[in-house]
Amino acid sequence: MIINSKYSKSFVSDLLSDSKHDELYSFAKLINNHKNAVSLEVNSNLSFYMDMSFFDFLKHMRDKYRGVINSNFDKQLYQDVFTCYQNKFDSIQRKVAFEKITFKGFEFFKRDSKKNKKGDLKKITLSKEKTRLSVVLTYLARYGNENTIDFINSQINKENLDKDKLNLYNNILYCVSKFGFTRLYGLALQKRNRILDYYSAYPVKFKALTFRGRSRLTQDIISYNENFNSVINSFINVSWLGRGNKMAIPVKYSKEYHGQMKEYHKETPDVEYMVVFHKDKVKINICKDGERYYPDSKTNYIGIDVNVKHNLFTLSDGISFDYNRVLLNELTAELSRIDELKNRKEYEIGKKKQRQIDSIRNKIRKSNEQLCSVMCKYLNSIGKNHIVMEDLDNSFGKSYIKDKANNDVNFNRVVKELNLSSLKQMVEHIGRKYDICVSTVHASYTSKMCPICGCIEDENRPSQESFKCINCGHENNADINAAINIKNRVSSTVLRKNLLKQTKIGNETYEPKILKREKVKEILLSLRYNSPKVSRDIIQINTFEYV
Numbered sequence: 001m002i003i004n005s006k007y008s009k010s011f012v013s014d015l016l017s018d019s020k021h022d023e024l025y026s027f028a029k030l031i032n033n034h035k036n037a038v039s040l041e042v043n044s045n046l047s048f049y050m051d052m053s054f055f056d057f058l059k060h061m062r063d064k065y066r067g068v069i070n071s072n073f074d075k076q077l078y079q080d081v082f083t084c085y086q087n088k089f090d091s092i093q094r095k096v097a098f099e100k101i102t103f104k105g106f107e108f109f110k111r112d113s114k115k116n117k118k119g120d121l122k123k124i125t126l127s128k129e130k131t132r133l134s135v136v137l138t139y140l141a142r143y144g145n146e147n148t149i150d151f152i153n154s155q156i157n158k159e160n161l162d163k164d165k166l167n168l169y170n171n172i173l174y175c176v177s178k179f180g181f182t183r184l185y186g187l188a189l190q191k192r193n194r195i196l197d198y199y200s201a202y203p204v205k206f207k208a209l210t211f212r213g214r215s216r217l218t219q220d221i222i223s224y225n226e227n228f229n230s231v232i233n234s235f236i237n238v239s240w241l242g243r244g245n246k247m248a249i250p251v252k253y254s255k256e257y258h259g260q261m262k263e264y265h266k267e268t269p270d271v272e273y274m275v276v277f278h279k280d281k282v283k284i285n286i287c288k289d290g291e292r293y294y295p296d297s298k299t300n301y302i303g304i305d306v307n308v309k310h311n312l313f314t315l316s317d318g319i320s321f322d323y324n325r326v327l328l329n330e331l332t333a334e335l336s337r338i339d340e341l342k343n344r345k346e347y348e349i350g351k352k353k354q355r356q357i358d359s360i361r362n363k364i365r366k367s368n369e370q371l372c373s374v375m376c377k378y379l380n381s382i383g384k385n386h387i388v389m390e391d392l393d394n395s396f397g398k399s400y401i402k403d404k405a406n407n408d409v410n411f412n413r414v415v416k417e418l419n420l421s422s423l424k425q426m427v428e429h430i431g432r433k434y435d436i437c438v439s440t441v442h443a444s445y446t447s448k449m450c451p452i453c454g455c456i457e458d459e460n461r462p463s464q465e466s467f468k469c470i471n472c473g474h475e476n477n478a479d480i481n482a483a484i485n486i487k488n489r490v491s492s493t494v495l496r497k498n499l500l501k502q503t504k505i506g507n508e509t510y511e512p513k514i515l516k517r518e519k520v521k522e523i524l525l526s527l528r529y530n531s532p533k534v535s536r537d538i539i540q541i542n543t544f545e546y547v
């Protein structure tokens, strides 16, 4: 399927006259100051702004700060502040929830390990559950006020009230008659105020000097300089205050990077742009329209475990693909030599050395791209068309570095240089050419879970290389085992429904829901398979060496 998408492109403006530069700069300052003022206002009245829609928020702020910021610029500014506080409001609403906490028992180690013996205390387990009373307290803490009961009484007899709401309201009336409104509301309010107090100690602070605006000029947003003798080759034209209501900002246009100029031009020239002051540079970002091809989703899934120690990609069918270790070693050796020189004396990398390092990095990137292509060709040949891999964005590299077993400098460098968090984009980008789409799943518990019986224990991994289930005895290579777990999170309908959501592309590809680690575990364990399956896939290990 073809999706219309927007590409944002950045233009550097280093030929600005002093007066234009100062005008833009002081305007960016003004916007930034106002953003911080609005942020303080919202922060000191969190409960007032908490349930406001953006429409009401915008109207309220425009009335409150009439004339402070020109209307070509204020909507974007209020949008930025609003968006930042939504995250805060979401966490407040989560934190005010009441739950009944019960002591469940102790958990013990089931196997000897380096630090612990079998039978040592591992942790105390608690269960959190919702009760009729906790649901009422949560409701009062989130939405309650003096008139809540009147409000509920006025709603409860309405004809088209949905069933869940009716149950909730009846439950509230029941608990209130039992415990008294004042007492329950008092408890709820106490918790709400405690949490609001905590959050109001940290107002959101906007630091970056940037502003967004809309240009509604009748002329194109960007045009070539008609004076061919000038060093300036083009101008971005924006609505402005003063200067006849427009400003022409000189920028460098490069066809190679920016593409055809006509792609930025619109029939109705109402274009959003963003001005960014970074160090001593001024950049302007504008969007152009484009198209992107996404393969339609198919259901021949393959799981891929990404791993730096053994093989970069291990597939759930047992095949693996490795990165070019010779190049990586060359790079890390070079970087170590530079470190050593730096330790001994004041040393700065010369231009020639820097070029040499950049060139190795370039080769590594190219060889990784080639590796992805080889892998996709292989997948085509065996009829697989939907890759499932872990979500690598969330500090994946860091968790490797923190791992105490890996305190080897070179290894940490390799992790960093391979840039794991960009691997997903690379696989997705190259997969598209082969009609293969990509879904991602939570990284939690993929290496510790048994795909046969569903048991999740640290002790299932007796070593880095191997997996052996302490419950059913299932054994496999650890990376292949992880790849199988990764694949199952999408291929099992129940796991997919509970753990994942559809990506915005809309082609039946999936990404993780935002869930806490414990919640992921709870979902995985609730589906624990009771009887070990009889047929176990026998998987051979084959490795494609990099050539």
Ligand SMILES: [Zn+2]
Binding pocket: 450, 451, 452, 453, 454, 455, 469, 470, 471, 472, 473, 474
């Ligand atoms: Zn098992």
